[in-house]
Amino acid sequence: EAQVTQNPRYLITVTGKKLTVTCSQNMNHEYMSWYRQDPGLGLRQIYYSMNVEVTDKGDVPEGYKVSRKEKRNFPLILESPSPNQTSLYFCASSGGTNEKLFFGSGTQLSVL
Amino acid sequence: GNSVTQMEGPVTLSEEAFLTINCTYTATGYPSLFWYVQYPGEGLQLLLKATKADDKGSNKGFEATYRKETTSFHLEKGSVQVSDSAVYFCAKKGGVRSGNTPLVFGKGTRLSVIA
Numbered sequence A: 001e002a003q004v005t006q007n008p009r010y011l012i013t014v015t016g017k018k019l020t021v022t023c024s025q026n027m028n029h030e031y032m033s034w035y036r037q038d039p040g041l042g043l044r045q046i047y048y049s050m051n052v053e054v055t056d057k058g059d060v061p062e063g064y065k066v067s068r069k070e071k072r073n074f075p076l077i078l079e080s081p082s083p084n085q086t087s088l089y090f091c092a093s094s095g096g097t098n099e100k101l102f103f104g105s106g107t108q109l110s111v112l
Numbered sequence B: 001g002n003s004v005t006q007m008e009g010p011v012t013l014s015e016e017a018f019l020t021i022n023c024t025y026t027a028t029g030y031p032s033l034f035w036y037v038q039y040p041g042e043g044l045q046l047l048l049k050a051t052k053a054d055d056k057g058s059n060k061g062f063e064a065t066y067r068k069e070t071t072s073f074h075l076e077k078g079s080v081q082v083s084d085s086a087v088y089f090c091a092k093k094g095g096v097r098s099g100n101t102p103l104v105f106g107k108g109t110r111l112s113v114i115a
Helices: none
Strands: A004-007 A010-013 A019-025 A031-038 A042-051 A054-057 A076-078 A087-094 A107-111 B004-006 B011-014 B019-021 B023-025 B032-038 B044-050 B056-059 B062-065 B075-077 B086-093 B109-114
Touching: A004 A087, A010 A019, A019 A031, A019 A087, A019 A107, B004 B086, B011 B019, B019 B109, B023 B032, B023 B086, B032 B056, B032 B062, B044 B062
Parallel strands: A010 A107, B011 B109
Antiparallel strands: A004 A019, A019 A076, A031 A042, A031 A087, A042 A054, A087 A107, B004 B023, B019 B075, B032 B044, B032 B086, B044 B056, B056 B062, B062 B075, B086 B109
């Protein structure tokens, strides 16, 4: 089954403790992206990647890192999480000129 | 500009009512336009799209027409069901002179349909 898999689904952590949210897709897609969803603000793009070893900042990249060493994986790294990064995070992918985005089920992160 | 504006929710309707969710965009060219839907506890999924002026996207009884003259892509459904309760996002891609651009989303409109 074609899908985007994010882990974990829920995460509670404390300020300053490094964490990684994993994202994997099995559709051989070139494009991958991370979004955060906050009430009243909709979806905002954090980082995206057009292909392996190519990453670019989205609208709200501060406090986040990403890497794209392999085509299928696009982890989101928070080196020193802060409470304002409490949010619902989504990973998404799409292939080539196909503009349809496939989304993961989301990761609800709470930073205390 | 490069933005998408959609009507604020929440929208609450009775079953079988007519639905309209307004969406307008800014662009210097001719973007592709989309509606995505997010059901409770899930990620977004594509509902419909239109890639050029006057195109009509349709799926699951929902429709939206690409109106270049009003820069709009309003979502409509003639008779909503309880199962349509979700958050709906309007989005655009392209239409900016800077080249390949990611999707730009509106802020989402929550729809609740009551029996």
